[in-house]
Amino acid sequence: MSTNSAARTIAERFLTAFQAREWETLRALLADDITWTMPGEGTISGTIHGAGAAVARARQIADQGLRTELLRVLVGAHGVALSLHNTATSPDGRRLDEYLATVLTMRHERITAIDSYLSDVDGMSSFFTAP
Structure with missing residues (x-):
């Protein structure tokens, strides 16, 4: 399997695990020292460190009833x-409707970094606020 197809497969597994709320499967794809950066001022914003924190953030996002539609997979070096x-x-009626790029950096077939780029940072910040 080529590096490009391995990266694509890992990304597809990541998204499938997130959508299915399969947290152990998601955790297995992550490097122990992963970082995840999210812009904005919401409860999910900032940079977190570690696989446990990344899974906790994914759960926090999913717990808000997020529906994720995959538009494209773009493979890089x-x-x-x-x-x-x-x-x-x-x-309470708040709505989220955003486009984003979730960039997964990989090393040794593990995700080492997640960087999220959003079309509506303020909207995400408003949606993900402390109750």
């Missing part, structure tokens, strides 16, 4: 960018 469309509605 050191990983993959997932072009996504996220939507959700909170119980």
Whole structure:
């Protein structure tokens, strides 16, 4: 299997595990020293470190009823960018409707970094606020 197809496979497994809420499967794809950077001022914003923290962030995002649509998988020299469309509605009526690129940097068939780029940082920050 080529490096490009291995990276694509890992990215697809990452997204499938997230959508299915299979947290142990997601954890197995992550390097122990992973970092995940998210812009904005919401409860999911900032940089977190470690696989446990990355899974906790994924759970926090998923717990808000997020629907994720995969638009494109873009393969690079050191990983993959997932072009996504996220939507959700909170119980109090707040709505999330954003496009994003989730960039997965990989080493030795593990995800070592996740960098999220959003079309509506303020909207994400408003949606993901402390109750």
